[in-house]
Each structure stands twice: as C-alpha cells, then as structure tokens.
Amino acid sequence: xxxxxIHVRFEDVTKTFPGRGRKDPAQQVLxxxxxxxxxxxxFGIIGQSGAGKSTLVRLINGLEPVTSGRITVGDRxxxxxxxxxxxxxxxxxxxxxxxxNLFRSRTVAGNVAYPLKVAGVKQPERDRKVARLLDxxxxxxxxxxxxxxxxxxxxxxxxxxxALATDPSLLLADEATxxxxxxxxxxxxxxxxxVNRELGITIVIITHEMDVIRQIADRVAVIDSGHVxxxxxxxxxxxxxxxxxxxxxxxxxxRDRPSAATLERLRVSHPGRLxxxxxxxxxxxxxxxxxxxxxxxxxxxxxxxGISELQDRPVGSLTYSLTGGEGSVDExxxxxxxxxxxxxxxxxxxx
Amino acid sequence: MNDFDWEVFRTAIGQTFFIVSISVVVGGLIGLxxxxxxxxxxxxxxxxxxxxxxxxxxxxxxxxxxxxxxxxVAIQPLMLTAIGTTIGTxxxxxxxxxxxxxxxxxxVEQNLLTVNPGVxxxxxxxxxxxxxxxxxxxxxxxxxxxxxGYTFIFVAIVDMSAQAGLFGGGGIGDFAITYGSQRYNxxxxxxxxxxxxxxxxxxxxxGNYLARKALRR
Numbered sequence: 365x366x367x368x369x370i371h372v373r374f375e376d377v378t379k380t381f382p383g384r385g386r387k388d389p390a391q392q393v394l395x396x397x398x399x400x401x402x403x404x405x406x407f408g409i410i411g412q413s414g415a416g417k418s419t420l421v422r423l424i425n426g427l428e429p430v431t432s433g434r435i436t437v438g439d440r441x442x443x444x445x446x447x448x449x450x451x452x453x454x455x456x457x458x459x460x461x462x463x464x465n466l467f468r469s470r471t472v473a474g475n476v477a478y479p480l481k482v483a484g485v486k487q488p489e490r491d492r493k494v495a496r497l498l499d500x501x502x503x504x505x506x507x508x509x510x511x512x513x514x515x516x517x518x519x520x521x522x523x524x525x526x527a528l529a530t531d532p533s534l535l536l537a538d539e540a541t542x543x544x545x546x547x548x549x550x551x552x553x554x555x556x557x558x559v560n561r562e563l564g565i566t567i568v569i570i571t572h573e574m575d576v577i578r579q580i581a582d583r584v585a586v587i588d589s590g591h592v593x594x595x596x597x598x599x600x601x602x603x604x605x606x607x608x609x610x611x612x613x614x615x616x617x618x619r620d621r622p623s624a625a626t627l628e629r630l631r632v633s634h635p636g637r638l639x640x641x642x643x644x645x646x647x648x649x650x651x652x653x654x655x656x657x658x659x660x661x662x663x664x665x666x667x668x669x670g671i672s673e674l675q676d677r678p679v680g681s682l683t684y685s686l687t688g689g690e691g692s693v694d695e696x697x698x699x700x701x702x703x704x705x706x707x708x709x710x711x712x713x714x715x
Numbered sequence: 716m717n718d719f720d721w722e723v724f725r726t727a728i729g730q731t732f733f734i735v736s737i738s739v740v741v742g743g744l745i746g747l748x749x750x751x752x753x754x755x756x757x758x759x760x761x762x763x764x765x766x767x768x769x770x771x772x773x774x775x776x777x778x779x780x781x782x783x784x785x786x787x788v789a790i791q792p793l794m795l796t797a798i799g800t801t802i803g804t805x806x807x808x809x810x811x812x813x814x815x816x817x818x819x820x821x822x823v824e825q826n827l828l829t830v831n832p833g834v835x836x837x838x839x840x841x842x843x844x845x846x847x848x849x850x851x852x853x854x855x856x857x858x859x860x861x862x863x864g865y866t867f868i869f870v871a872i873v874d875m876s877a878q879a880g881l882f883g884g885g886g887i888g889d890f891a892i893t894y895g896s897q898r899y900n901x902x903x904x905x906x907x908x909x910x911x912x913x914x915x916x917x918x919x920x921x922g923n924y925l926a927r928k929a930l931r932r
Binding site: 425427447448451452454455457458459461463465466467468469470478479481482483510526527529530536 | 831833834836837838839840841842843844845847851852855856858929931
C-alpha cells in the first residue's frame with residue numbers, strides 16, 4: 365500500500381495519564397501502539413471497557429495528547445501540535461459520541477450549524493449546508509426541534525450530521541451505537557456505511573460489540589490492556605482469530621462454539637469425541653467433510669455450531685461427535701488436518 | 716396616614732432601584748467574568764491554570780463570608796481611591812456591586828460545572844477555541860440554572876440594600892427605620908415592607924419566567 369493511501373498512522377504510540385499523588389498513581393493506558401488505517405475504509409477498534417480504545421481514538425484529533433510516539437493524519441503529523449494548531453486539524457475530522465453530546469441549548473439545525481459557525485461559514489451558505497446534511501440523515505423536517513424531542517437514534521443522526529458539517533475526510537465514532545437498542549443500532553450502522561460508501565469518508569469506529577465490527581468493519585484491531593493484540597481484515601479475524609482475546613470476541617457474536625457448560629452436557633448425551641471444525645471459504649466445504657467421514661467409516665453427529673456471513677463469505681464453526689472403529693477417528697483427524705481443515709478437539713471426552 | 720411623606724418615599728424607592736439595579740448589572744457582569752475564569756482555570760479544564768485558580772478561589776473564599784455591613788467598612792480605603800467617598804448611595808452601590816460579584820462568581824462556577832463535559836468535548840472536536848466554547852457553548856447550556864442563580868442573587872442584593880442607610884445610602888430600608896420605626900409610625904414600616912415584598916416577588920417572577928423559557932419547560 366503506497367504511503368498516500370494510509371490515512372491515519374500510529375507509530376509506537378504510548379499514553380500515560382499522570383497521577384495526582386500516591387492515592388492516584390500514573391496510569392499507562394496505551395503501550396507501543398502501531399496501526400495503519402487506510403483511506404476510505406471502515407476501521408474497527410474493539411476492546412473491553414478500560415482497554416484504552418476511547419483514549420486511542422481521542423489521540424487522533426488531539427483531544428488527548430500522546431505521551432510518546434507519533435500519529436500522522438494524511439501528510440500531517442498531529443501528535444505534538446499545540447491546541448491552537450489542532451483546531452484546524454479537527455475541522456477536517458468529524459467525531460460522534462456514545463451519549464451523542466448534542467447541545468441542548470440549540471435546535472437540531474443549530475447543532476449541525478455549530479461547526480460551520482466555528483469555521484466562519486457565512487449565513488446563507490451555512491443554511492444551505494445544514495439543510496443538505498439534515499436531508500442526508502433524514503431529519504430535515506425536525507430541523508427546528510430540540511434534541512430532547514428526538515429518540516436516541518435520531519439524536520445520533522444529528523450527531524452524524526454535525527460531524528459531517530465541515531466536510532471531513534475522516535470520521536471518529538466512539539461507541540456510537542452502545543447507547544442504542546438493537547434495531548436503532550442497525551439504522552445508525554447503515555447510515556455510517558452510507559457515509560463511508562457515498563461520501564468516501566474513512567471511519568474509525570470504537571466498540572466493545574463484535575456485532576458492530578461484523579456488520580460494518582473492513583479491518584479490525586483488537587485492543588487488550590493497552591496493546592493491539594491482533595489486527596487484520598475483519599474476515600480473517602472472524603474466520604481465524606489467533607489470540608484468545610480475539611477468539612472470545614468472535615464467539616461472543618457468532619455463538620458458534622460450545623461453552624464449557626454446553627460441552628459438559630454434550631458429553632453426557634454423545635459418547636463420541638467432540639471436535640469443532642472451523643468453517644472455511646472453500647468449495648464444497650461440507651461435502652469434503654462428509655466424504656472424509658464416509659471414507660473412514662466414522663459416524664459424525666452434528667451437535668453444535670453456527671454459520672454466518674461476513675463480507676459475503678461464510679464464517680463460523682461446526683462441532684461433531686465422532687465415533688468409529690479402532691483408530692479410525694485418529695486417522696480421520698490426521699487426514700483432515702493434512703487437508704487444511706482447522707480442527708479443535710475438546711479434551712476430556714469419553715473414548 | 717397623615718405623616719406619610721410620599722415625596723421621601725418616592726426618593727427612597729428611587730435609591731433602592733438605583734442601588735439594586737446597578738449592583739445586579741455591574742456585580743452580575745464582574746461575577747460572570749470571575750465565575751468563567753474560576754471555571755476555566757480549574758485544573759483539567761479549558762484554560763487550566765493552577766496558580767490563577769488557587770489565587771481566585773482563595774480570594775472568593777475570603778470575601779464571601781464577610782457580612783455586608785462589615786465588608787462596607789472594610790473596603791472604605793478602596794472606596795476612597797476608586798470613587799472618592801465612603802458614604803452615600805454611590806459608596807453603598809460600589810460596595811454592594813463588589814460583594815455581589817463574588818457571590819455571583821460562585822454561582823456561575825457551580826452551574827458551569829454541571830454542564831455535561833461531553834458537550835465541551837464535542838465543541839473541541841469541532842475545532843472551537845476555549846473562549847468561544849465558554850461563551851457560545853457553556854453559558855447557553857447552563858442558561859436556565861444561571862438565570863435562577865442570578866434571581867437568587869437579586870433577592871440577596873435587595874436584602875443587603877436595606878443596610879444602605881447605615882452609610883447614608885438611603886433606600887427603602889433606611890426609610891422604614893428613620894421615618895417608620897424611629898417615629899413609631901407603623902404604617903410607614905409596613906408600606907416599606909410591602910414595597911420590598913413587591914420588588915422581590917416581581918424579580919423572582921421574572922427570573923422564574925426567563926428560566927422556564929431557557930429550559931423550555
């Protein structure tokens with residue numbers, strides 16, 4: 365990827381919040397972060413609360429200064445800029461928030477107009493722009509209402525319109541759907557997708573919900589205790605998570621892997637060896653499995669699993685209870701592994 | 716009611732209006748400024764500055780608990796340099812404006828502190844500078860409670876203005892004492908009391924009305 369296609373770059377970035385004494389010691393929330401966010405993509409950052417992801421996104425527009433390292437947005441190094449210099453940078457970066465953070469003292473139109481006023485855009489031009497933005501988010505007829513008259517989803521739409529007012533090329537979304545119900549979350553996510561596809565705006569979305577990542581992210585970074593533990597295309601992380609943290613997030617949304625309690629129950633009702641096979645995007649995946657079972661004369665009972673779609677490709681896993689003659693299951697597993705299947709045997713099963 | 720001197724009463728009302736309105740406006744404006752500085756320089760806030768905050772905070776804490784009568788006496792040297800006199804309506808108005816400013820500063824600071832920090836973050840993210848955020852985001856966001864706070868201060872100023880007579884400042888309070896109680900002329904006392912009540916009620920009513928409008932309730 366040529367350097368110009370990298371929109372945001374983190375180089376060995378750390379962030380420590382200074383303490384205020386013995387009872388409140390300094391806290392290092394981010395350590396050695398290296399990230400490259402490409403122009404035009406939706407980049408998801410997932411982590412549990414307290415993992416440092418909200419701090420990470422605030423470093424991009426300088427709401428929080430870095431402790432060390434370098435952050436580049438476009439061709440511009442933004443880490444180390446003064447508050448005054450950052451103001452110009454921030455006008456090119458939109459931001460939306462978990463609690464929307466709308467101005468209660470202003471109307472819907474007034475909220476969207478605010479960044480334009482700050483940027484010194486004059487009245488007639490401002491009104492035109494506000495109308496266009498409200499139309500884009502589907503709230504033109506609510507222009508003169510106040511935020512508290514709107515539902516949560518509508519308030520976030522106003523937040524999005526406000527964030528887009530100064531035609532930013534980058535949008536930061538900090539837990540933008542965490543305060544919304546599932547249905548409204550869908551609406552806001554599809555609006556964000558529209559922002560990305562139609563306006564070509566790069567989106568960095570912070571979330572603790574893997575479902576959000578599954579629905580809109582092109583690429584993902586998994587953050588745990590201040591480190592990026594895994595990053596890559598959303599499909600790769602879903603199809604083959606490498607770290608325990610990523611695996612936990614993936615199974616939290618796909619629910620394709622049996623939990624310990626489920627395994628316990630399965631062992632009682634199924635005497636065979638319990639093996640989980642990761643679904644792969646290969647031709648005749650299911651068929652090649654069946655053929656292998658037949659060839660080795662192994663009885664495979666499908667006991668658990670789930671298949672979902674991500675970026676038009678299948679992800680998930682299937683858990684079988686395998687029974688067969690002396691050594692046949694071992695040979696089957698060996699053959700499948702050799703054929704590139706990703707297997708996981710749950711130990712402790714009765715033989 | 717033969718002894719009721721309407722001429723003097725009118726003058727007294729005029730003096731009270733003068734003292735109260737100047738103190739509310741001047742004290743209100745200086746207090747707003749002090750309150751904004753207190754809020755903004757608080758460590759971690761928009762214009763975070765520990766020395767300025769501590770200095771101002773201590774100053775406000777020193778001035779605020781001083782009873783107004785004593786404050787009036789205590790600042791006489793300052794009064795003399797600033798307006799050239801220590802008695803009369805102007806002197807009392809000067810002292811009252813100053814005293815009100817310190818009270819207002821706390822009310823402004825406290826109400827600004829209740830504004831959701833997320834809103835400030837949103838304004839910063841939009842590229843706004845600190846002074847612009849203070850004036851175009853924080854003050855409007857806290858406007859309802861601020862109006863109620865100012866109403867509270869207005870009533871306190873009416874209260875303190877009754878002590879103006881002690882320093883030749885005149886006003887309704889002075890009228891009630893010199894023409895009323897000291898001459899055992901009770902109608903004068905009660906008419907004065909009624910005038911004070913009407914003034915306070917009118918102020919409170921206006922304040923409530925404006926606050927309701929600002930809060931859209």
